[in-house]
Amino acid sequence: MKNLYSNTKKTLKLIYDLEKKNLIVILLLSLLVSVVPLLTTYLSQELLNSIVAHQVLNRVMVLLIAFxxxxxxxxxxxxxxxxxxxKLQVNLVYKxxxxxxxxxxxxKLKDFENSETYNQIERINGQIAFKPSQSLDMTINLMKTMITLIGSIIFLSMxxxxMALLLTLVPLTSIYYYIQIGKREFNIxxxxxxxxxxxxxLNYILTHDFSFKEVKFYDLKEYIINKxxxxxxxxxxxxxxxxxxxxxxSILFEVGVQIIGAIVLFVAITAAYSxxxxxxxxxxxxxxxxMIQSSxxxxxxxxxxxxxxxxYMEKLFEFIEEFVQIENEEVLITDNAEITDIHDIELKKVSYHYPxxxxxxxxxxxxxxxAGERVAIVGPNGSGKSTLIKVLTKLYENSEGEILVDGVPLxxxxxxxxxxxxxxxFQDFVKYELPLQENIGFGDIQNISDTEIMKTCxxxxNIDFLDEEDLNQQLGIWFENGRQLSGGQWQKVALARSFFKKASVYILDEPSSALDPISEKEVFDSFYEKTKxxxxxxxxxxxxxxxxxDKIIVMDKGEIVDIGTHAHLMKNCRLYQEMERAESYEEYFAA
Known part of the structure; x- marks a missing residue:
């Protein structure tokens, strides 16, 4: 009960902070409504007694009008x-x-790479549309029924x-068992x-287009449905x-309440006969x-x-306390902290391990x-290439070592x-099921209305498969009149998104993985031009x-194996030589 009180108090405070005026009005109106049954009960009693006693008609009429x-x-x-x-519920869910x-x-990216974070978000999102407002409804109902119950007990005690004490026996003994079932339900x-x-x-796999071909071809329907x-x-x-x-x-509670109610009524009727x-x-x-029974x-x-x-609200509060916070940037109070262009980035003994x-x-x-260098990073799968990029872009933090930007610690x-x-x-770029303007404009949200730069990109x-004069055209097939694109076409749109932004540093992770050789050449020609x-x-x-x-970085098992030009690496780097031979064999057999 202490825990119940504590969480109820925090829930009311949260709702008060978000919807102060509506909450106050609701509480006042609820308080007013909760005392009406007691007043009408008293008035009906006085009205009936006045009629039986043949009192003055005016008194009877006053009581009737009041009732x-x-x-x-x-x-x-x-x-x-x-x-x-x-009104409160709609606003509360929205806020x-x-x-x-x-x-x-x-x-942070590390939070989304943790499955428990997804579980936590799902627990919150799955019930946020009704649980908080439901908690308020239950609190108000509890307040109203408690007022009615206490008032009824006092009325009966007169x-x-x-008899009043006897009627509270079953409810008091039932509280413990109701709470235990509630706890078990939540835990499940x-x-x-x-x-x-x-x-x-599993439902998503069978009801969306991204997986349809494989599900159909490999006949996965029955397996997925059975699972x-x-x-x-x-x-x-x-x-x-x-x-x-x-x-x-509920049956035991109802039977107990009705039996005790019958005893009370029997005693009352006996008293009336006497x-x-x-x-x-x-x-x-x-x-x-x-009223006592129903209350x-x-x-x-x-x-x-x-x-x-x-x-549920306890988990919501834990989520808010953990993740809802205003993060202040750490800014060095010197001219060095202000950067308008980046000319050099230096990594010194930088290490990183996953949580x-x-x-x-x-x-x-x-x-x-x-600045002025075009740098390629190559290496086998799992060599640390993408991790390096994520550390460099501050998606991963708490790395060891130091990163200097124009001589200033990052x-x-x-x-x-x-x-x-x-x-x-990014290699796993997003295919936004949104209009073309947003698909490209998300690269620089501050300039999303600059359509001329979009068209230039x-x-x-060479994105000639889309009409540059119709930037409102819907991409993807989730929404009406959407245009489905191939993997390579989506990749070109994502490249336009990255090129749309005017930046000092351009980073492309596997920019040609879904492109044909002609498109690949177009992309790299654009990249070299863009990064002058x-x-x-x-x-x-x-x-x-x-x-x-200009510079090729060869990575393996999280380390830089060698750095140099293609000619240098072909003479001095065994791993680079092996990769080149493997690619040559692949192209030979493909031919």
Whole structure:
């Protein structure tokens, strides 16, 4: 109960911070609505007793008008409250989604390379549309039912405190069991999140175009559906077991409440026959007993749902505390911290290892890059090429050693200022199912409206398969009137995105992996032209593409094996020679 109170308090504070006015109005209206049943019960009792006692008609009419006014007023206030509740829920979901999206945007690459992070995000996103507002609803319902319950008990205690105490016996003993079931339900939901993501992914494989050809060709449909079914059938079994437990507890609760209610009514009716109480009091006792029964059930239901929801809210708070933060850039207060162009980048003994591993992905890398150089990075798979790029672009942090930018340590330069001078094409570039203008403009979001530069980039890369005069054309097939592209065409669009930005350093990771030889030549011609007087870096698995670079870096097992021109490496680097021979054999057999 202490944990329940703590999380409820934090939930209300979160909602108060996001939707202050709506929350205050809802709480005030809810408080007003919660006392109406007690007032109407009292008025009906007095009205009936006045009629039986043949009191003055004016008094009877006043009581009747008051009774009707409170009843009608309660309905009106309830409808007004429902409007504010709906408004709060819509705004709350929108603002919380923005918070989560903003937090995900501020995460580090290492966070997204951790499966637990995905699980955490899925737990939050999967239920953010209703859990927080549901927690508020349950809190308000608990408040209203508690007020009604306490008021009803006090009302009944004025006749018999023993009967009032007897009616609270079943609800009090049921709280523990409801909370235990709620805890078990949450734990099941929490523990199966990994399986939930897998079932979602299996569904995604069969319902999207990216996998259709392989699923169809290899006849994977039955296997995937069977795997999906095994996961979902286990979920159904778990859910039904919980449902049976809740149903049994609800039946026991209902039977116990009704038996005790019948005892109270029997005592009240007996008292009326003996003349101890009036008929109007008996009616009010019947009504109050019913209110205590329904309120008790409401309290149990609210506590159960609130406890279950608050376990979710606890995970939301943990996520917010871990990832939702304003990160201040570390800026050295000197003229050196201001960079408008990058002329040199120097790596000194730079090493990096992935979280949860001890082996180094980069091992004491020493490297200097100068403006005007086109640098190729080659090496076998897993040699550390992409890791080097991720460290260089600050996607990976906490690397050992030092990186200097024009002589200034990178850690003393603001991350935003540094990245403004870089433009990168990643190997696993994104195929945005969005209009062409956004697909290219995302390379430099500040200048996304500069359509002339976009068109120039398209012409430089010979993107003649798209109409440069129609930058609003939809790419991909997820949305209406979308244009499907081949892998090579998508890669050219991604290249245009990286070339769209005016930068000091251009980095391309396998820029021609999906291109034909003619397109590959066009891309590298554009790259060499674009990087005149700049630092140009590209990763390639093809020696043919690398041999024209001013400097070729050969990597293996996280280390730089050799650096030099193509001629130098062909004479002095065994690994480079082996790669060149393998490529020659490949081209020979392909021919």
């Amino acid at each position: 009707v006014s409170f009843t009608v007023g309660s309905e009106i206030v309830g409808q007004i409250s429902a409007i504010f509740e709906q 919380l989604n923005k918070i989560i999206m903003n937090a995900c945007g501020d995460m 006749w018999s405190w023993k 939901q929490y523990q199966r999140m990994e399986d939930e993501r897998e079932s979602w992914y 999906f079914s095994r996961i979902k059938e286990n979920f159904i079994k778990q859910d039904m077991d919980l449902l049976y437990q809740k149903s049994k507890l 003349g101890t109480i009036l008929v109007g009091n008996v009616v009010s006792i019947i009504k109050v007993t019913s 008790s059930k409401g309290v149990m239901t609210s506590i159960y749902a609130l406890y279950n929801n608050n376990l 949860e591993t001890q082996s180094l992905a980069l091992k004491k890398v020493d490297l200097t890059l100068h 850690r003393e330069i603001g991350e935003t200022k540094y990245k403004q001078q870089l433009s990168v094409l 398209m012409r430089e890369l 007087g700049k630092i140009g870096i590209f990763i390639s698995h093809r020696i043919l593409a690398a041999q024209n670079a």
